[in-house]
Structures are given as structure tokens and as C-alpha cells.
Amino acid sequence: MAEITLLDGGMGQELVHRAGDRPTPLWSTQIMLDHPGMVTAVHKDFFAADATIATTNSYAIHHDRLTGTPVEGAFSALHQSALYEARTARREHGSGRIAGAIGPLRASYRPDLHPESEEAVALFTEVAELLAPACDILICETVASLNHARDILAATVPLGLPVWLALTVDDRDGSRLRSGEAVADAVPIAQDGGASAILINCSTPEAILPALNALSGTTLPIGGYANGFEQITEGFLDDKPTVDSLTLRRDFTPELYADHVMTWVASGATIVGGCCEVGPAHIAEIAKRLRADGHTIV
Numbered sequence: 001m002a003e004i005t006l007l008d009g010g011m012g013q014e015l016v017h018r019a020g021d022r023p024t025p026l027w028s029t030q031i032m033l034d035h036p037g038m039v040t041a042v043h044k045d046f047f048a049a050d051a052t053i054a055t056t057n058s059y060a061i062h063h064d065r066l067t068g069t070p071v072e073g074a075f076s077a078l079h080q081s082a083l084y085e086a087r088t089a090r091r092e093h094g095s096g097r098i099a100g101a102i103g104p105l106r107a108s109y110r111p112d113l114h115p116e117s118e119e120a121v122a123l124f125t126e127v128a129e130l131l132a133p134a135c136d137i138l139i140c141e142t143v144a145s146l147n148h149a150r151d152i153l154a155a156t157v158p159l160g161l162p163v164w165l166a167l168t169v170d171d172r173d174g175s176r177l178r179s180g181e182a183v184a185d186a187v188p189i190a191q192d193g194g195a196s197a198i199l200i201n202c203s204t205p206e207a208i209l210p211a212l213n214a215l216s217g218t219t220l221p222i223g224g225y226a227n228g229f230e231q232i233t234e235g236f237l238d239d240k241p242t243v244d245s246l247t248l249r250r251d252f253t254p255e256l257y258a259d260h261v262m263t264w265v266a267s268g269a270t271i272v273g274g275c276c277e278v279g280p281a282h283i284a285e286i287a288k289r290l291r292a293d294g295h296t297i298v
Helices: 011-019 028-034 038-048 075-093 117-134 146-159 183-193 205-214 254-266 280-292
Strands: 003-006 053-055 097-102 137-143 163-167 173-177 197-201 222-226 271-274
Touching: 003 280, 011 028, 011 038, 028 038, 028 075, 038 053, 038 075, 038 280, 053 075, 075 097, 075 117, 097 117, 117 137, 117 146, 137 146, 137 197, 146 163, 146 183, 163 183, 173 183, 173 205, 183 197, 183 205, 197 205, 205 222, 205 254, 222 254, 254 271, 254 280, 271 280
Parallel strands: 003 271, 053 097, 097 137, 137 163, 163 197, 197 222, 222 271
Antiparallel strands: none
């Protein structure tokens, strides 16, 4: 049996559901402003469900997301708020690690919008330098292309923390990134670039296993955390989308999601959890299944 790192679930969507507010392009950042303390409560609930990682609510805090909003000048302060909420939850829980989340520039699932490397590395570095002093891990999320992978590793690995590279794949063909490039081609980039693990995130549960199979050549730890959306719609690929254009799957119960996760573990995944629409109940069910199968949660 294996030692399994149990990630938390999807912070952004959990906040949207709890707040009951109509989503804005600022998404989880907006809720952190409007509902102080709610992020801490979500982190605490994921810890109580036996997650061992608190992923900071910093995914969408990029200059391009803040431009033209009332918080355009609050880039650094928003990162500090996200870190404070995660650290508060960990302190009150008494254990756990903090993973500093860095999302894609400009938009999720849009590798065509990724900037030129010189610009991208500088922007990612600015975020990583804010997060790193208060984190145990940096987690580079929803990486949709090989260039995105290269650039974010160049920005994060020099800071000295473990860096987990989380790739997002085609929902219909898990062997390919959302750019259309082969997942297998990300393996040498991750290994040569200094990543400490390769994960598959924010894709349908069915796409995760083929993606993990495509990582079979790596010596790095692998893992997965899926979303609960039916599919990424064309409307969501527009400028400044909001998550209410995406639909929750009807078959996304904790039990059914845990079924998927256990197949990933059986295939060698040692880091698992959830992305958008995965709540504390899903994580608790995964923890129960892992222990029932004799695995140790670390």
C-alpha cells in the first residue's frame, strides 16, 4: 500500500456556492473581498475532511484579471489575504501544508492567450515571490501548453520550494493538453525544469486516467484532481468569462468521484484531490476509501 497526499477540493466553486452571489470575472477573489473569513472556513472544512494540503485562494490573482476592476491596485494585498486565510486555517487545524496556487495568465483553458516567454516568466515570478515565503509547496495549476509549462517552471523552481506542475488536458482525449500537444511531451520539460511532481487537474474525471498513462515515462510522483463540469463550453472561452456558464455534472456524487480517484491510485497516482465542484464531502469520501484500501494519508 502507498502513502498518498490528499489535496483539498475546489476553493473557487465552493466559495461561489456558499456565498450565493452571482459570479463575477474576479470569481473567488471577489468573494474573498465580500465575505471575509469564508476562505478560512472552507480551508478548515477541507482539513476536517482529512485533506493534508490547503491550496491558497490565489489562482485568479493576476494583474490581467484585476485590470479595470476596483481592486486593480491590490495585487500584493490580495495575495497576502489569501495566504493569511490558509495559514489561519492550518493554525486552527493544527497540521497540514500550504500550497501556493498560481493559475494561468489571462484566462483558463486558453493556451492561445499565453504571453511570450519573457513577459510570462516575469509575471509568474512576481506571483511566486509573493507566495513562496509563506508556503511549503508551489502548485502551478491548469497548465494548458508546453510553453506555459516551461515558463512557469522557470519562474517558480529557482525559489527553492517543491513545485508541482498541474496540467489540464482535453476532456475528450486525456493524452493531449488543451493546446493539442501531447501530454507525454511535458514529461521531459517537467523533469529538466525541476518540477517535484506532475499532476493532471481541472479536466473531466474520465480524462485523468489516460493522462496519467501518458506520464508513464516519468520518475516523478504523479497525481490527479478533476473538475465536476459537464464540459468546458465555448461561452467559457470568451473574454472575461464567469463560471455560471459551466454546468455541474449530474453524476458527481462523492461516491462516484471517489470511484474515479481510486482508479488513479491503482494506476500509480500518489497525489489526489479535487478541483472545481469538488467539496469537503468528496474529499472525506476519498479519505475513507484510501484508508479502507490500506493506504496512508500523508
